[in-house]
Structure formats: structure tokens, C-alpha cells
Amino acid sequence: MVRLNVRGFEIHKSFLDPAAQAALIEALKPVLKAAPLFTPTVPSGRKMSVRMTSAGKLGWVSDTQGYRYQSDHPLGQRWPQIPSKVLEVWRDLAGGVRDPDCCLINYYGEEARMGLHQDKDEADFSFPVVSISLGDDGLFRIGQQARGGKTESIWLNSGDVVVMGGPARLTYHGLDRIRFKSSRLLPKGGRLNLTLRVAT
């Protein structure tokens, strides 16, 4: 396992071996059944290319009213619990005072991407965001703590885990593109990204 530090983001390459990745996918299947992926709309009315859902006490949603955490899926049901195998990754890497209350699940199909943004809808930035990559390779871009300026990119592969904390907690980041079908973890291809967050 190799650990890199890019602008304060700790990148744990191959943190999860193939068996652990497959176990996470199994654990996520009932979550995705109970809380199906949906296509969020951003406040301007444009649809995001990434499909999303959440697990935990709170889930992150976006619609024409804005970005927020809420206790229900847009279809009305409570979010399912965060699987224990996912929590284990957080407990191993996040410095462990408390568990996250949200696991945002992003699914990137062939054309999906996520623009540069800060994760700033949470109440307390002293907790890190822990991000788990599963499936196809994704080109992750890291910017600065304010909009603009030079960026640096790194390919994230299945099993990599990124910890965004400390002074880098509010650093801009995004995902430019995936290498569709570069992994066989998800039978139909694509990339799942889980971000564990303390929202409240």
C-alpha cells in the first residue's frame, strides 16, 4: 500500500484489496435497493451527470431549492444505515472520535463528471471527509482553497481511499472523467464513490 500526499489530501492507494472491494459492493446492494440512485438537479435547474443516493442518519440532496442534508430520500423513505464494512474504513483512517452521519454514494456512468467544488454543507470542518473509490478509474482534480489557480490531477483506482482533512478540508476538488470499463468490479461498468461525512 502506498500513501501519497497531494496538497494535503492523503491518498491511500490500494487501501482495499479486491476481496474487500467486492465485500463493499455486496454490502451496498441492499442500500441501493432501499434508497435508489437518483439524478439531482442543481439550484440553477441543470441536472447533474452523477447519480446519487446516501446512507446514514442524513443524506445529501440538491434541487432547485439548494444543497442540503436531510433525513429522507427524495422518494420519502429514511436513508438506510451505513454498512459496517464502510464504517470500518472511516474508523481506520479518520482518527475516530465519532462516526459519520452520512455516506454519500455517487455513481459515475460513462459520461459523468463532477466539477470543482468544496464540501462545505457540513457544520464542523474539523472532521475529515473520507472518500472511497470503487470500480472504474477516475481522474480526480485537486485545486486550491479558493476558486481558481493551478490544479493537480491524479487517477484514483478501485480500492483507493482519500482523506480530505485538516487544512485541506475545504480544498476544491472534482472528478473530470472516468475510464469506462477499466475495472470489472461493477458488471455494467462505471464508478462508485462513497464519501463519509460528519454533517451535523
Ligand SMILES: O=C(O)CCC(=O)C(=O)O
Ligand atoms: O468522486 C469522487 O472521487 C469525488 C466525489 C466528491 O467530490 C464529492 O462527493 O463531493
